[in-house]
Amino acid sequence: MYKTNYIKKDYSAIKENLKSVLIQILSSKEKMNEFSKHYRILGLYKYSFRNSLLIAGQGGKIALSFQKWKELNRFVKKGEKAKISIFIPIFKKVKSEENSEEKNKTEFSGFTCGSVFDVSQTDGEPLLYEHNSIENLNYDYFQLKNKIQSIIKIPITEDITGENRGYCTAEKIVVSSMSNNIDRIRTLIHETGHFLMGHLNDNYRDNREFHEIEAEGISYMVLSYMGLSTELSEAYIQSWKPENLEKIQYNKMIAVSDKIIKSIEENKLEKIA
Numbered sequence: 001m002y003k004t005n006y007i008k009k010d011y012s013a014i015k016e017n018l019k020s021v022l023i024q025i026l027s028s029k030e031k032m033n034e035f036s037k038h039y040r041i042l043g044l045y046k047y048s049f050r051n052s053l054l055i056a057g058q059g060g061k062i063a064l065s066f067q068k069w070k071e072l073n074r075f076v077k078k079g080e081k082a083k084i085s086i087f088i089p090i091f092k093k094v095k096s097e098e099n100s101e102e103k104n105k106t107e108f109s110g111f112t113c114g115s116v117f118d119v120s121q122t123d124g125e126p127l128l129y130e131h132n133s134i135e136n137l138n139y140d141y142f143q144l145k146n147k148i149q150s151i152i153k154i155p156i157t158e159d160i161t162g163e164n165r166g167y168c169t170a171e172k173i174v175v176s177s178m179s180n181n182i183d184r185i186r187t188l189i190h191e192t193g194h195f196l197m198g199h200l201n202d203n204y205r206d207n208r209e210f211h212e213i214e215a216e217g218i219s220y221m222v223l224s225y226m227g228l229s230t231e232l233s234e235a236y237i238q239s240w241k242p243e244n245l246e247k248i249q250y251n252k253m254i255a256v257s258d259k260i261i262k263s264i265e266e267n268k269l270e271k272i273a
Helices: 011-026 029-038 049-057 066-071 141-149 181-197 208-226 231-239 250-266
Strands: 074-076 084-094 105-118 122-124 156-159 166-168 173-176
Touching (some): 011 029, 011 049, 011 250, 029 231, 049 084, 049 208, 049 250, 141 181, 141 250, 181 250, 208 250
Antiparallel strands (some): 084 105
16 A cells, blocks of 8 residues: 555645655556545545545545544544545635625635545444446546547547557547547547647657656546546556656646546536446
8 A cells, every 4th residue: 555654734745745646656556456446436425636646645445524424424433533634625705895795705715734534444334335347337438528628729539540549739639430439538538648748849759658657647547537447557557667757747647637537527427338
């Protein structure tokens, strides 16, 4: 399991340590499997991508506040302390002299940090939730395409791409029209990762190993969120062995993954059988 002693009760420190969490996750197939399992739990809670990454990185499985566990008829064991650090949004009241109806309006102003309890620290009634799996969950490629199209400024098309499953240029993203639904989804997320990471502005050949890990790492994290199989992503990432892992833009990978996930969350994709 991941290290648990590096998380500090400080927002800036927690934010910086997301990089450490991601380095650990991408360093081995076993840790990648542990992380993807965290996303295969539905119907219990909804944390942001960054918080889910933090929870998994601290060894947590299902982490909630004291009050939330109480509402689920589970109770924190005597002597246990909240040990899982997460980001907590801060909202402030905004006064509007022009519109009296908006006097009590609030707006997001930033983040602080807080702590929650893992399920292993609680006792009580069994939890009721469902697990995602590739056997019972799928998504329509064209629905996902429409969501991602809203966050990038270049067209997404389907065409015959030869041996490649797809590619990305400064003008467009092309996904193989010969691929099946799930492979199109994997490819679309991978190529979107290239585009949003700005790989087209760099010397791709000189940085190929880093760019491929970054793009497929993004695909892996988004697929994990969607509850889809990540085996191909895991194998592809492990096939690259760059000498200097510090060159990988981990924090930017997290930001891009979060952006793609939010585009999916804003208008939930319909699951298909």
